[in-house]
Amino acid sequence: MSFDIDVVRRLGDTRVALAARVGEGATVLFGRSGVGKTSVLNMVAGLLRPDTGRIVVGGETLFGDSDWGGIDLPPERRRAGYVFQAARLFPHMRVRANLLYGAADDVELTDRTAFLGIAHLLDRWPRSLSGGEAQRVAIGRALLSNPRFLLLDEPLSSLDHARREEVMQAIEHVRDVLKLPILMVTHDPEEAERIGTQIVRM
């Protein structure tokens, strides 16, 4: 599945612009702070509207300005799984309820929790989880919503070395075994090198 992204959006004094066409696997958006990486993910997710351009994922137009058919699919029809820098779990729900939020059913729960190494955490509250555990639950929640692709915004940046390795392996599993297309933001060159099938510099 390819991402074909050609967007411009002005935010205050910053002009966020990206033109990239990428293929299978994981695409890493790499660039200095403030260049607009998160804004690009938000545009792909449907949370931020580009001023001009188009976003096509797997041949389906998610957004197209008036020159491209005037299309703007709402976020729920884009079917993006979005994982943020901080896990952003619902604090009033146990891990199981967090995972199943947005899931049509629980048929994949066992499989997903097994490879993410979180099966033993289902009855825990988010506040009792380590950063790495919480981030793996956030990835599980995104996967269980049956997404067509994953958006990962610096999912490792708040973690120490050991926790980073756990989450990195989970992302590699999604890329290599589930073969779900990934668009991931990082400003860590080592992470970009390891996760990225292709790297797009902004």
Ligand SMILES: Nc1ncnc2c1ncn2[C@@H]1O[C@H](COP(=O)(O)OP(=O)(O)OP(=O)(O)O)[C@@H](O)[C@H]1O
């Ligand atoms: N609502 C807003 N109003 C004005 N400027 C904004 C707004 N939202 C974002 N910006 C600016 O747009 C630019 C892009 O922000 P964005 O968060 O996309 O960058 P980034 O590359 O993800 O940065 P970082 O690596 O620090 O997370 C920044 O300069 C930011 O200050």
